[in-house]
Amino acid sequence: MTGRPQQLAGLLHVVLGDQPAARYDCHRCGTTEGPVTGPRPVASFVEHVRAVHAGRCPARATT
Numbered sequence: 001m002t003g004r005p006q007q008l009a010g011l012l013h014v015v016l017g018d019q020p021a022a023r024y025d026c027h028r029c030g031t032t033e034g035p036v037t038g039p040r041p042v043a044s045f046v047e048h049v050r051a052v053h054a055g056r057c058p059a060r061a062t063t
Contacts, residue, residue: 012049014042024049028059 010026020042023034033053036045054060 010053012046014046022046024053026053026057026059029057030059031057 007027009028010024013021013023013025015021019037020039021035021037022042022045023032023036024045025032031053033049034045036042
C-alpha cells in the first residue's frame with residue numbers, strides 16, 4: 001500500500017451469537033452510540049450508524 005497513512009475514524013463493534021449486540025465509537029468526536037442488543041435492534045442500529053453518524057459528527061467539519 002502506498003500513500004498517506006490513514007487514521008481510524010470510528011469502530012463499529014458487532015457481537016453475533018445467541019444475544020447479538022452492537023456499539024459504535026467515533027474516534028473523531030469521542031461519541032459512543034449504543035450498546036443495543038437483540039437481532040432486530042442490532043440490524044437497525046448498524047444501518048442507522050452507517051447512514052447517519054458521518055453526516056452529524058461535529059468533528060467531521062474540522063478533519
